[in-house]
Amino acid sequence: MQIKDVLVVGGDLRQIYLANRLSQINKNDVQYRVYAYALEKNADSLENVTVVDKIEQIKKNIDIVILPMPVLDIKENINTPLSDLVVKTKNIIQIVEDNCIVFGGKIPKDLIKSFDDKNIRCFDYLQREELAVHNAIPTAEGTLQIIMEETAKTIFGSNILIVGAGRISKILRKYLVGLGANVIVSARKAEDYAWIETDRCKFINNKNIKNVVKDVDVIINTVPVKILDKDILTQINNETLIIDLASKPGGVDFETAKRLGKKTIWALSLPGKVAPITAGHIILNTILNILEELEEKHE
Secondary structure (H helix, E strand, C coil): CEEEEEEEECCCHHHHHHHHHHHHCEECCEEEEEEEECCHHHHHHCCCCEEECCHHHCCCCCCEEECCCCCECCCCCECCCCCCCCCCHHHHHHHCCCCCEEEECCCCHHHHHHHHHCCCEEEEHHHCHHHHHHHHHHHHHHHHHHHHHHCCCCCCCCEEEEECCCHHHHHHHHHHHHCCCEEEEEECCHHHHHHHHHCCCEEEEHHHHHHCHHHCCEEEECCCCCCECHHHHCCCCCCCEEEECCCCCCCECHHHHHHCCCEEEECCCHHHHHCHHHHHHHHHHHHHHHHHHHHHHHC
């Protein structure tokens, strides 16, 4: 039986559930000995995981480091919402050695370079297709929850515009149509129009969004480009709910929206908020897939 030491650093409840599940795995004659750092506020939820409160307690020869998603907070430190510790990226860089593998979500380029300089393999699991597809499900479900909580109408019969035709849009529009909503999807490509039609939705070109926004109850943006600018926002009714699912910088001019009195919600990291157990499992499964691929290459 091979024992591999894993350090799980910071993050939210996704990291808690990830650490717990990883500590229970015995796969391909490999067992994982899991340590947790900067997760002390939820230490009681950790099972078969060794919690350390000082980085100096981490012994050398750690095989795997799992950073959170996103890796950094707004102050450019490691994202640690479940801890009062301030963890600098240099703290992590100092403890990793040859043969260690680092995982994280949305890893900054300069941090990747720092690991590369030490010949440390680093993988951004947010770039993996299987994670993106599976993550779209809790994102879509969380969006439905927001609509039900923040509007005074049923989804059935509501007019809803989805900006963008990517993974989240594909799952979300199926849910919405199934609940009886009238869905319009904006896109740019003819192939997207075809898929939108097969999902029993109407389609428009992104250039024509301005023509339909005044007639919808909810607008859901999935595109990380500022599409909902002042020109479009002025056409939107103040009763319309605007939900932005896009990562930073988002797709809404929030300052203008606030000034115009538009109801906007920037719903970042929905999987971790509405379904942390599922989201943690999705991340872990992606990491295990990467490890298995690396093992196959090594054989």
